[in-house]
Amino acid sequence: MATIPRWRRHLSRRITTDLTAAASFLALAVYIGHRLLAAPNGRLLARNWQDQVLIEWFLGYGSRVWLGDFDLVTERLNSPDGVNLMSNASHIAHAVLLAPVTWLWGAPTSFAVALVGNLAATAMCWYLLFSRELVVSRIAAWTGGLFAGFAPGMISQSQSHLHISAGWLVPLLVWCVIKLWRDERPVRWGALLGVLAAVQLFLGEEVLFFAVAATFLFALVWAAQNFRAFKERAIGLGLGLCTAAFVALAIVLYPLAVQFTGRQHLNNAPFAAEYFSADLLSWIAYSPLTVGGGATDVKPIAPNHTELNTFLGPVLILVSVAAIVFLWRRRPVVRPLALVIAVMFALSLGPEILIGGAHTGIPGPYTLIADMPVIDAALPTRYALIILPPIGALLALLIDAAKPRGLLTSLRLQLAGMPGDKLLVARWTVLVVVVIALAPLLPRSLPTAPRSDIPEFITSGQWRDCVPPGGVLVPVPPPTPGNPNTMRWPTYANGAFGVPEGFFLGPYGKDGTTSMGTWSRGTARIWREVWETAAIPEITEEQIAATREDLAAWKADCVVIPDYGRQAELVQVTTALLGPGEAIGDVWIWRVPRD
16 A cells, blocks of 8 residues: 655645634634524624614625626715715725625625624634744644634624724735745735735725734834844845835725725714723723623723723733743744734723723823824724734744643653653643633624514515616615614615615715714605604695705605605605605605606
8 A cells, every 4th residue: 555645644634724723713703693694684783783784785885896887986875975985994895705695695694704704714814824934833823813813802893893803814914024024036925915905905994004003013123133134135025015015006096096085085084082992991801792791881991892802801911911921032023022012002092091981181102193194093992903913923822832732642641650741730831821811702692683674665676667777766764874774775786776865974074074974954854753753744835845856966766665664654744745655565655757
């Protein structure tokens, strides 16, 4: 019988180990999102369903890239002004990649797949990087990848902030930089780095910014402690980075121009840094989304359940500090990792230090960058997310130092009375402490809630008899940031028709500042008041004329009242405004003639 070559056996073991790691990450991700995966069209995330509705709209409309019916400033939402997709977290890369899923099963299914896929892919990519470039032990690499992909902050952001939880390209970006450092074909690796950076821009700009900032800090320390090697490789590094910048800009220059100067662009950061700052006590707390978490109320140490980025618990904090101290001289890579952790921890505290929700009056380091354009758009608390991969790397290095592969053999030798490893107790202690630190951080499955049905008028395609391709359908009442439910109608049709108003970021604040959504026209306010109170207002000739002006301004083709409650009252008011309507199945419609 032929002997299998040693290299083939080694390769087979490596592939088997990698596939096992991938399967474990996927299984955990599926568990976290299983409630949504089981019924994506029937359930929503319980704690942030409004953002989910918006992202599903982005996924539906973004799939039209493949149809040639897509614009970076689109009028299919907030008709007729439109929405600047580059100024919103519009998930363009997700939409393009998941277009087949969207066409076959709908945008809600694509959302569920993206939620699960982000977590599993991020963990797997960090595992691959750690196992190839950082540690020998696959168990160590697996632990590091597990934490980087499934840390409390990642689970928290998975509640509809999929552009933040999509961290799976970051390890590939880091890998390209490592290749450039080794001076291995700088133009090739620089070009790949540029392409990956451009894709990450369309996946999530904030994550790209975080990756660049962390890599820059790491590189400063690494170059300083390897200065001779840096001088020798400076030309290759420079060539590779210049190639990366050229390739990336060639791809993203026009989209960035649209983002910062195009129609409906934003003029300022949309959210207040003071509100989205990390409380000092939040670092030693456990997230309610983990098995160690208790009460569901996260205030006053966090703004909401989607920004639990710092909830690491006291044990892991102590283990991370101990790992830095223990490995400081043994592994030079720890020093730049420690700098990244320290700087991002400081920035996450925001413009003022908070302790238990109390304002201390002590300014935080974030004040140094608070007024920098573009940079100020990144929320302070999210700088804590940058710390997760470095902590994962520290855990991997710590476990690798304990040499877990030979632990059981050494234990059996000592139990048999034979000479074993003198450091056996210390090595086992390391593993036990790491398990104790990570056990409370194991994630729970994300809570969901039922979603209302979409009218048969939409799902059956009957809307096409009322709205031409690319036309405008007006749901009654129109969607708002607080209640964007009727945005699910155009999502079901993958953005084939537009709607007025909606949930998005636009320049409708005072003096053109950033706002969430837009102002409502008089007709929309009447409909919304009736829907909320069931009170029927007296309709005047002036209001009838104003409604006609509103419909013309919206470029409306069809007005639709669903059976979502208050339908009788809304039909009565709309009949007074527009004349008799037409009952079709579960909706009432009014066709709007074009002048």
